[in-house]
């Protein structure tokens with residue numbers, strides 16, 4: 001059943017009497033859903049994705065590949081892709097609209113850089129402010145010809161023959177790494193990519209399942225891409241998105257009396273930073289029903305707990321990059337001073353997430369200090385709402401973090417720009433409601 005879209009301003013009711021209770025299966029993983037469409041498209045034969053994330057970002061990917069001549073059908077959360085092979089894409093008649101999606105944009109740049117036709121990419125206002133030279137520059141070293149506009153979208157990709165490269169990545173970014181891997185598949189020689197730090201490895205794992213030859217050294221940062229593979233379609237069950245489960249992990253940890261179970265959550269260890277951090281802070285969280293079919297999954301049971309403060313530095317950031325605003329929320333209730341550093345990448349997400357969190361937490365009277373690359377938060381000070389009108393800053397994750405924070409105050413608040421949640425989790429408020437018994 002299609003859910004009704006959230007209106008732009010949402011009333012948030014605080015003060016839960018009994019905490020959060022019950023069970024939930026969160027929607028499919030966003031990173032894996034994007035990749036399922038892309039890799040299915042460039043494989044031969046049929047790919048079927050079950051539990052595909054039907055949120056705006058992944059629908060941008062789906063539509064772009066339809067425009068590139070790939071037959072794709074969707075029935076609810078099941079997507080069927082008739083793959084056209086690595087060299088079977090067709091020139092799109094219209095510019096490809098990336099919407100709000102950085103993942104679609106950066107990965108598709110790597111893929112289209114090696115095709116024998118030109119492509120034009122556009123995006124919404126937020127995406128058009130995000131840095132693209134981090135992708136177009138390294139792709140240029142492989143022979144790509146991409147024209148960006150002052151380092152941003154819109155971009156024109158003039159497809160070229162690519163050559164293999166030996167490249168050390170300058171940013172810890174799975175999106176940049178994945179773009180280079182997709183270019184490497186089409187190159188005329190082997191590519192060796194060395195990451196600054198390990199980042200999410202869905203591209204490597206999934207492409208291997210589709211039949212590509214990609215090796216990762218035991219250092220977890222050196223990746224060898226062999227060119228011109230013949231890839232074949234697969235059937236894939238997309239695990240629940242850890243980044244969506246994260247809101248409820250944090251809500252249940254912080255709202256007294258809570259105990260919930262989140263079913264079938266993706267537990268790829270390049271994504272489980274929040275799980276580890278929550279445990280280290282004294283969170284009560286346990287795993288059951290652990291399975292590994294491609295990606296590892298588990299059911300997570302989370303109970304309310306008293307939390308300790310934490311220090312997090314650069315080495316831990318990639319595995320928790322999308323959940324850092326939630327770590328800030330945990331810190332805002334922990335009994336001491338927490339410090340998050342090395343997280344400058346937050347400034348170039350859907351919005352400047354450091355600035356957005358500081359602005360919104362200040363409205364709640366939370367003791368937070370802004371750093372260039374993170375925050376210092378003292379969770380001992382009681383919160384005191386000084387402005388009841390919260391704002392998502394047009395960013396899905398900021399919107400959902402503030403809706404989670406609102407569960408912890410004794411007065412109703414409003415959230416402006418609440419419809420931004422449709423980017424990754426359209427059912428967020430409905431799912432939250434099923435866990436709340438007032």
Ligand code: S3P
Pocket residue numbers: 030031032103172173174175176178199200321322345
């Ligand atoms: C993603 C990688 C991350 C993450 C984004 C999704 C991906 O971005 O923040 O939400 O699917 O590859 P970076 O790799 O640029 O940090």
